[in-house]
Amino acid sequence: VQDHAAVFLAPGCQRSRPWDVQGVVPAACRDGLDLLKEWIDVGEVPAARRVVVHGGGNTAMDIARVMKRHGAEEVHLVTASGLPGPETAADDVLNVVPRELVEGIEEGIVLHPHATLQRLLLRGSRVVGVEMVSLRKLARADGRKARVAFEGTERILQADMVIPCIGEQVDPAGLGALVDASGFLRVNERGSFAGNERVFAGGDARGDRGTVAAAIGDGRRAAREIHQLLDGSAPVARSPRRELPFAELNLAYFESAPARRASSLAVSERSDHAEIESGLDASAARHEAARCFSCGNCLACDNCWNLCPDNAVIKTARVAGDGSHYVFDYDYCKGCGLCARECPAGFIAMVEEPL
Structure with a gap:
């Protein structure tokens, strides 16, 4: 400065959070972020037959898939979070890109939701397995919920590598x-x-x-x-944008168009460095961009100007992307709401006038 x-x-966030299990860390333990950097920079990761990944984010899923595709026979992902579904609270769902979760399961990653590592099984300083235990949420005195071990659910997983991925x-x-x-x-x-x-x-x-x-x-x-x-200019006052519910879009003004999906390799073809997804070509990418509703933005479609029964909407010669070229004359507006209902992207909002 x-x-x-x-x-x-x-x-x-380039530094992994400290990790241990009951104060124990296996010899030569490396976290997921470090291994992913090696995979990107060198194209290699240490070989292992049975791998346990401890964590529940995208780093955990990424390194689990890398280890599986690099030759590991078993890859287990142990996470305190739950899988997407009606029985899992929104704030408790595994924080992974949904597509990555599906692809990981397709590739053979074994998920253990609502669980954590309770003990490391060592031979000398080398890990040979882990003791895993299920978790459940119990209310605390302050009303908040905490995850606690579910006694009697302990089980053993054989492993010759444990990879911590508990955040950066x-x-x-x-x-x-x-x-x-x-x-x-x-x-x-x-x-x-x-x-x-x-x-x-x-x-x-x-x-x-x-x-x-x-x-x-x-x-x-x-x-x-x-x-x-x-x-030295004065800050521009910017009012926060309101959250626009999907129901406020007028879909009658949009052409229905199916999504274009990128093709992906079959599971049997997903090897070490193979690119799984082909991506979209230029035509498909433009098609996808055109499907955007531009929610909450003015499309300069003239609906409000054309449809106002009282000519209360005045259109200026200058066209602006923020809708400022439409001026509402409230001396003539009777508040019928037609302009808001016929606004395709929900830019116009009806606000109750204080008495």
């Missing part, structure tokens, strides 16, 4: 006090640090992000804030 007018930090955090090297106790970079609504308004952060490092789209949004917001900071 001493040498720059502003700084944007996006280091990601920011590598604190060079960041000092900016990393909080939870291992992330906590920033305010502007994306900057309290007490240091010229330092911004975004992406996975914030701890409350999990998608590429969110990271891109962080970058755009930070760029806007930094631009205003440098040129």
Whole structure:
């Protein structure tokens, strides 16, 4: 900061969280993130016949599939989360891309939901198996639920490799006090640090992000804030967008078009480095992009202007993507709601006027 007018930090989460089972860590134990980096950089991972992956995120599923395709006879994924379904609460579902979950099961990954590792079985310092136990949720005194071991459900899995994948955090090297106790970079609504308004952060490092789209949004917001900071302009007031229910879209104005799916290799053909999905060609990609409803955005379709029975909608000569070229004359509007009902993407919202 001493040498720059502003700084944007996006280091990601490149450090795995510490892991042990009852204070025990097998010799030469390597976490999923480390192994995935080796797989990408070198194209190899250590060989193992029976693998137990402990965790429930995308890193866990990715390394489980890599180990299976690299020759492991058995790969077990032990996770405290549950599988998608009516019996699993939304906040308890395995945090894995649904397609990856299906493909992992197709490839032979054995899932053990609502379970954890209770004990490592060692021969010397080398792992030869794990003791797994089922979990159930019980209410605590404060009303919140906690996962506890279900006595009597212990069982043994043979294993010659255990791979921990219990989450990642920011590598604190060079960041000092900016990393909080939870291992992330906590920033305010502007994306900057309290007490240091010229330092911004975004992406996975914030701890409350999990998608590429969110990271891109962080970058755009930070760029806007930094631009205003440098040129001294006043912040632009931006009202938060309302969450648009699907029911508020007027589907009568959209052509029904089936989704184009990328082709994928048969399970028997999924080897070490084979690309599973072919992706979409240019034509199919454009077709998929055209299927977007642009929910909550103005499509400049003129429906409100054409259909208003009281001519209360005025159209300016300038066309704007934010709908500002339509002006509502409330001296003539009687609040019939026709414009909102016929708005294809739900851009127009009816708001009850206070008495």
